[in-house]
Amino acid sequence: MRSSVIIAIDGPAASGKSSVSRALARRLGFAYVNSGAMYRAATWWMLRRGANPDDPASVLALLPRMQFECGLENGASTIRVDGADPSSHLCDGEVNEHVSALSRIPEVRRLLVEKQRHYAGICDLVMEGRDIGSVVFPDTPFKFYIDAAPEIRARRRARQGQRDAITERDLADTSRKTSPLTIAEDAYVIDSSNLTIDGVVGEIVGRLKLKGLEVPE
Ligand code: DC
Numbered sequence: 001m002r003s004s005v006i007i008a009i010d011g012p013a014a015s016g017k018s019s020v021s022r023a024l025a026r027r028l029g030f031a032y033v034n035s036g037a038m039y040r041a042a043t044w045w046m047l048r049r050g051a052n053p054d055d056p057a058s059v060l061a062l063l064p065r066m067q068f069e070c071g072l073e074n075g076a077s078t079i080r081v082d083g084a085d086p087s088s089h090l091c092d093g094e095v096n097e098h099v100s101a102l103s104r105i106p107e108v109r110r111l112l113v114e115k116q117r118h119y120a121g122i123c124d125l126v127m128e129g130r131d132i133g134s135v136v137f138p139d140t141p142f143k144f145y146i147d148a149a150p151e152i153r154a155r156r157r158a159r160q161g162q163r164d165a166i167t168e169r170d171l172a173d174t175s176r177k178t179s180p181l182t183i184a185e186d187a188y189v190i191d192s193s194n195l196t197i198d199g200v201v202g203e204i205v206g207r208l209k210l211k212g213l214e215v216p217e
Contacts, residue, residue, distance in 0.1 A: 005030070005124040005213065007204075008133035011146035012173070012181060013166040014153035016192040017128045020146060020200045025075065025126040027201060028215060033077040033119050035129035035136070038112045039103040040090040042066065045081040046102060047094060053101035063107060070115045072122070093163035100172035103130075109178055130173055133184035141211060143187040144204055152193050 007024065011017045018034060025032035043053060045066055051058040069080045079086060089095060102108055116136050119125055129136070133143035148156075150167065157164045173181040183189060188207050192200050205215050 004120045004122070005142070006120055006137045006140040007126040007142045007144070007208070008137055008140055008184075008187075009126060009128040009144050009146060010130055010132050010134070010181065010184070010187065011128075012153065012170045013164065014156045015146045015148045016156070016197065016200060017146045019197045020192070020204070021126045021128040022076070023197055023201050024204055027205065028124070028126065030124040030126050031072055031075050031077070031119065031122075033116065033125050033127040035112070035116050035127055035132060036099075037077065037079060037087075037090055038068075038070065038115060039099050039108075040095050041079045041081050041086040042068065042108060042112065043095050043099045043102045044086045044089045044092065045084075047098060053098040053105075056105045059102065059105055060107060063111070068111065068115065070118070072119075077119070091160075091162055091164075096162065096164040096169070100169045100176075104172070104176040104178065106178045113179075130181040131179040133187050134182055135179045138184070141186075142208060142213065143184050144207075145183045145187040145189045146192050146200065147189065148191065148193045 007030065009017050009021045022032050046053060046059055046062060049062050051062050053059060067082045071078045113136055116127065120137065133140065153166055157166060190200055190203055209215055
């Protein structure tokens with residue numbers, strides 16, 4: 001059995017990595033997995049249960065009771081927490097506000113990284129996040145880091161109508177001890193500030209071909 005092809009797409013908030021990863025997965029016929037959605041779903045559930053992500057003890061007390069299931073539907077990752085579908089809450093203001101604090105907790109990361117790695121045994125995939133190339137799949141030869149100027153990222157979020165303090169989130173995500181957002185040594189960096197989604201996908205596809213991956217036309 002051949003092993004899965006994994007394309008790792010990392011980058012800060014609102015860098016365009018979700019739209020790019022989804023479009024790239026469609027182009028390649030791979031599954032699209034959004035690891036940020038997992039941290040968001042866990043945050044939503046913890047907040048609903050009364051835990052405070054800034055107080056790791058309150059999170060750890062509930063963690064063993066969190067039934068976190070990941071799946072695939074129509075080529076994209078799905079999440080159920082205790083049987084509930086959290087998707088309509090993933091971009092709630094309070095989730096944006098607390099998700100970085102929750103994702104700092106090593107036990108939370110351990111649980112979700114295990115779920116993320118599980119996908120590799122099932123299919124070829126494009127997975128986006130903060131530590132996909134550096135920690136989750138360090139052996140994949142296909143790593144990309146997508147960035148954009150902070151003012152452009154802030155404008156993108158505002159256009160999406162979201163309350164999201166991305167500068168604070170960036171700082172928290174890059175400065176945490178466990179698996180901080182970092183550019184993997186062998187990642188190919190793309191500045192999406194002045195590129196369309198198709199433009200970024202085109203750059204990635206060009207790079208993948210150069211590295212020997214067969215890409216459907
Ligand atoms: O990609 P996103 O903005 O939806 O991610 C939400 C948060 O989840 C992000 O601020 C940090 C955390 N995250 C993480 O720590 N590791 C990942 N692989 C993905 C997201």
